[in-house]
Amino acid sequence: MQVTTSSSSTNPFVPGPNRDCCKLGAKASEFRGVAFVQQHSTKRTLSQACKTKAIEAVMASDKGTDALSAASGKGLRGKLNKVVLAYSGGLDTSVIVPWLRENYGCEVVCFTADVGQGISELEGLEAKAKASGACQLVVKDLTDEFVKDYVYPCLRAGAVYERKYLLGTSMARPVIAKAMVDVAKEVGADAVAHGCTGKGNDQVRFELTFFALNPDLQVVAPWREWDITGREDAIEYAKKHNVPVPVTKKSIYSRDRNLWHLSHEGDILEDPANEPKKDMYMMSVDPEDAPNTPEYLEIGIVSGFPISINGKELSPASLLSELNDIGGRHGIGRIDMVENRLVGMKSRGVYETPGGTILAAACRELESLTLDREAIQFKDTMALKYAELVYAGRWFDPLRESMDAFMENISKTTTGSVKLKLYKGSVIVASRKSPFSLYREDISSFESGQIYDQADAAGFIKLYGLPMRVRAMLEKEQAKK
Structure with a gap:
């Protein structure tokens, strides 16, 4: 395995202008073939080990057992040279590898992004990708970039979709897709592929990012092309092409996790009349079981970006990780909502966003001191559109980028601290202060x-x-x- 190191000289505490598979993470398989392994701590075990390292593993194809070599010529549906696939190692992406080779006669480079989904989702990927027929696996740690350049701008904007959703999955897709475009350039690929279904939002989020950053790349979406309709079909296809079927406990829920949130969909949640089961939650304890003593913490904020907890300055990713732990043990950040998907249908999802809920409350409360009535009202109006653009996958749309410039400017004085009291699922404001406060006693x-x-x-x-x-x-x- 070849390891390359990357670093940034950008100060994460100084806000600045925004810089330039489906379902990676807990929602590793649309067939729910990969169970999410519960972790009692949300600390970034893998990322702490990798820190700023980008891991690139190059594997030689086993042509002795692979009859679908890229050199075999045109595939059943056409000819592509090399495809970068958003890869999770679950059943669906495992079968997509040979499917791409068979149908497009191409080499397949698997790409996996670490956006804070947990080390269990990244273990053994090299062997799985090689066994499926991939010629190369690229794994990159995007956690710092994800939080600093995607989460924090949304937080500063106050972006919330349909009154509740803090955009956890919506923010993660463009950073992953952007990395795929970069990898495609690095390896000389002429196409990218994802495992998103034709019913979801993520296909739009991935592909709009591809279009915006490299319109010359071809996009392959197997779910919109193949005849595979379910788990059993996928297993049969895998057996036919000598692809080892991932042996994991089948999860009854479809989940997606990153450093910002954990989502739950499917099974009993498909009926909005059903209450979620207590054992479904993984990032937070039941508020009824949370400590009987409240916990106070103080969030330091500079120009709309959180920088510290109780006076201790932390990087964006480390700060969010710590707040996930703190909020999770107090049952903070659970929401249950029926939302309108971009493709037109309604869906029901349950989200856990403990650290994000705390940060959203802190930023909102500090603005009550630093922004006047007209500024708050106009910012709130823009926040609705900002959230809509992010939800719809238009992160690299000039409109969102222009709106972000407004958010940066309007938040220049949003500096200070907010003390919060966490108690049994509630975030209660205890105090707020700012050197730019417009409040005059x-x-x-x-x-x-x-x-x-x-x-x-x-x-x-x-x-x-x-x-x-x-x-x-x-x-x-x-x-x-």
Whole structure:
């Protein structure tokens, strides 16, 4: 295995302009063939080991056992040279490898992104990819980039989709797709492929990113082309092409995990009338079982970006990881919602976002001090559109990038700290302070002051209420006729 190291000199604590498979992570298989392994701690075990390293493993194809060599010529559906596949190691992506080789006569480079989904999802991928017929496996640690360049801008914008969803999966897809485009350039691929179904949002998110960053790449989406309709078909195809079927405990839920959140879909959740089972949750304890004593913590924020917990400065990814642990043990960040998918259907999902819920509350509360009424109202209006664009996969759309420039500018004074009380699933604001606070005790006090003369309110009310008064006078005159 060849290991290459990458690093960035960018200061993660200083906000700046945004820089430039489906279902990787817990939702490793659309067939739910990979069970998510519960971890009591959400600390980034793998990422802490890799830190800023990007791992590239190159494997030679076993042509003695592979009858589908790229050199065999045109495939059943055409000819491609080399395809970069979003790869998780689950059943679906395992069978996509030989399917691509058979149908497009191409070499397949498997790509896996670490966005904080947990080390269990990344173990043994090299052997699995090689056994499936891939010529190369590339694994990159994207956790820091994910949080700093995708999560934090959304957090600063206050982006929430349909009143509840904090966009955990939506933010992860463009960073993965961007990395795939980079890998395609590095290995000389002429196409990219993903394992997203034709019913979901992720196919759109991946492909819009491909279009925006390299419109010359061809895109292959097997779920929209092949005849495989379910798990049994996939297993038969795997056996036919001598692909070892991943032997794992089958999960009853379809899950997606990254450092920001964990989503749950499928099984009993498909009926919105069913309450989620208590043992389904994995990042957070049941609020009823949370500690009986509240925990206080203080979040430090600079220009809309969180930088510290209780005075300790941390990198974005480390800060989020620590808050996941803290929030999880207090049952913070659970939501159950029916949302409108981009493709038109409604779906029901349950999300765990402990650290993100804490950060969203802190940023929102600090803005109550630093932004005036008009600024807050306009920012909230833009946040709705911002969330819609991210949900729809338009991260690299010029509109979102322009809106992000506004968010950066409006948040220049959103600096200070917020103290929160965590207690049995609730995030309660205890205090907030900022050197740019627009709150003035000498003005807000009920006591008399020099800046605000209460007598001035009479004239203001008369002018402010003039339209209502004129309308009432008109109605009264018309009633006399």
